[in-house]
Amino acid sequence: MSAKDCGNHGKGRRKLFRRIIACLLVFLLITLITILLIWAILRPSKPRFILQDTTVYAFNASVPNFLTSNFQVTISSRNPNDKIGIYYDRLDVYASYRSQQITLRTAIPPTYQGHKEVNVWSPFIFGNMVPIAPEFSGSLNAEQNAGSVFLVIKIDGRVRWKVGTFISGKYHIYIRCPAYITFGSRSTGVLVGENAVKYQFVTRCSVNV
Secondary structure, rough: OOOOEEEHHHHHHHHHHHHHHHHHHHHHHHHHHHHHHHHHHHHHOOEEEEEEEEEEEEEEOOOOOOEEEEEEEEEEEEEOOOOOOOEEEEEEEEEEOOEEEEOOOOOOEEEEEOOOOOOEEOOOOEEEEEEOOOHEEEHHHHHHHHOOEEEEEEOOOOOOOOOOOEEEOOOEEEEEEEEEEEEEOOOOEEEOOOOOEEEEEEEEEEEOO
């Protein structure tokens, strides 16, 4: 075989390689455009979360700079989409005071939410002798003595969207539910057991995906 034949053979292989790469790029581009068009046509909406109630079993800040608390929260989630399902791969629920986490995270079991479906969860969240920043500890005691403490029930996790047989990648989801806990003569709760008080909220939560 001459040197010229070897050169032509090398050029042919390079052309074939370029064609394969070009075909792959075109295929990926078409796939991406198709997904984007489907996404734009379906117009997916974020799930809607509502904090329905909170039952307080313990809320003790008598030890300076420490808080012991025990709650059961009832949270509902509705999928507003009529053509898109939602996979909740991970959801962790916890309470915070002035952006400081005051309970451990409680995991909600993974679940799938179909079109227009509603899910309701009632997890327990608690923290035993959780350290509180000194500047927050004073304000917490003052608010409790005044009869009202503002908490935020938070849910962090990951979701996937299902359109027909297509399932998207994982997206972070952040849910924030405001909750006012009242005490003493200002309490709006109902006694439901020994030292347990239930507060009805039906408060809409903010959702970011």
